[in-house]
Amino acid sequence: xxxxxxxxxxxxxxxxxxxxxxxxxxxxxxxxxxxxxxxxxxxxxxxxxxxxxxxxxxxxxxxxxxxxxxxxxxxxxxxxxxxxxxxxxxxxxxxxxxxxxxxxxxxxxxxxxxxxxxxxxxxxxxxxxxxxxxxxxxxxxxxxxxxxxxxxxxxxxxxxxxxxxxxxxxxxxxxxxxxxxxxxxxxxxxxxxxxxxxxxxxxxxxxxxxxxxxxxxxxxxxxxxxxxxxxxxxxxxxxxxxxxxxxxxxxxx
Numbered sequence: 296x297x298x299x300x301x302x303x304x305x306x307x308x309x310x311x312x313x314x315x316x317x318x319x320x321x322x323x324x325x326x327x328x329x330x331x332x333x334x335x336x337x338x339x340x341x342x343x344x345x346x347x348x349x350x351x352x353x354x355x356x357x358x359x360x361x362x363x364x365x366x367x368x369x370x371x372x373x374x375x376x377x378x379x380x381x382x383x384x385x386x387x388x389x390x391x392x393x394x395x396x397x398x399x400x401x402x403x404x405x406x407x408x409x410x411x412x413x414x415x416x417x418x419x420x421x422x423x424x425x426x427x428x429x430x431x432x433x434x435x436x437x438x439x440x441x442x443x444x445x446x447x448x449x450x451x452x453x454x455x456x457x458x459x460x461x462x463x464x465x466x467x468x469x470x471x472x473x474x475x476x477x478x479x480x481x482x483x484x485x486x487x488x489x490x491x492x493x494x495x496x497x498x499x500x501x502x503x504x505x506x507x508x509x510x511x512x513x514x515x516x517x518x519x520x521x522x523x524x525x526x527x528x529x530x531x532x533x534x535x536x537x538x539x540x541x542x543x544x545x546x547x548x
Contacts, residue, residue: 323351324410327406335355349538359374383398389459416540421443421493428473428483438484461500488528
């Protein structure tokens with residue numbers, strides 16, 4: 296294990312046909328932090344440590360990449376290639392819930408059964424940015440956060456590309472459940488840089504699907520490369536907004 300992950304307890308969890316390493320740290324209500332491409336980098340871990348310090352039990356499942364390894368262009372391309380071909384992720388198809396979300400839902404249920412409380416939170420970023428939305432199918436998911444959601448990847452041309460750029464990685468049945476939960480009061484926090492082409496027009500779709508339950512944090516892009524709101528291109532007020540969202544939903548007065 297990299298020194299970056301010192302203090303984190305490593306285990307394995309199996310569900311929905313998948314087995315993955317999971318890193319755990321902290322005390323208090325549960326939050327699932329799902330890494331971006333290329334994997335659990337030092338900056339992803341640093342953010343997760345801040346969630347721990349805010350009073351939460353954090354689980355970080357490792358979906359691709361080598362936990363603790365630093366961001367690098369070649370490493371990111373390797374992880375991107377794996378995401379593009381792995382069956383766990385619906386990376387191009389429209390109106391499909393990625394199979395790995397079943398695994399994440401089971402991980403969240405297992406944590407909630409252990410800890411109790413009002414529910415659990417989840418945060419995804421980049422390719423995993425929309426995963427917390429799919430986890431809303433379960434009533435225990437009460438604090439979903441979507442940072443720069445980027446699946447399905449907006450590849451191709453014309454109408455197909457535009458449709459992928461607007462898709463939020465949910466099957467029609469799951470979208471109905473998510474919309475119902477939003478109407479019943481489950482809020483969703485979303486974050487992005489406004490010039491981020493990887494996010495496409497998903498925030499428009501989320502507004503239509505979730506209505507007033509969608510809290511959008513849209514930051515002015517400083518460069519054409521701005522993407523990772525909470526890590527590589529960190530925006531400090533956004534980090535604090537996420538921590539406050541978790542406190543509001545999971546640590547009620």
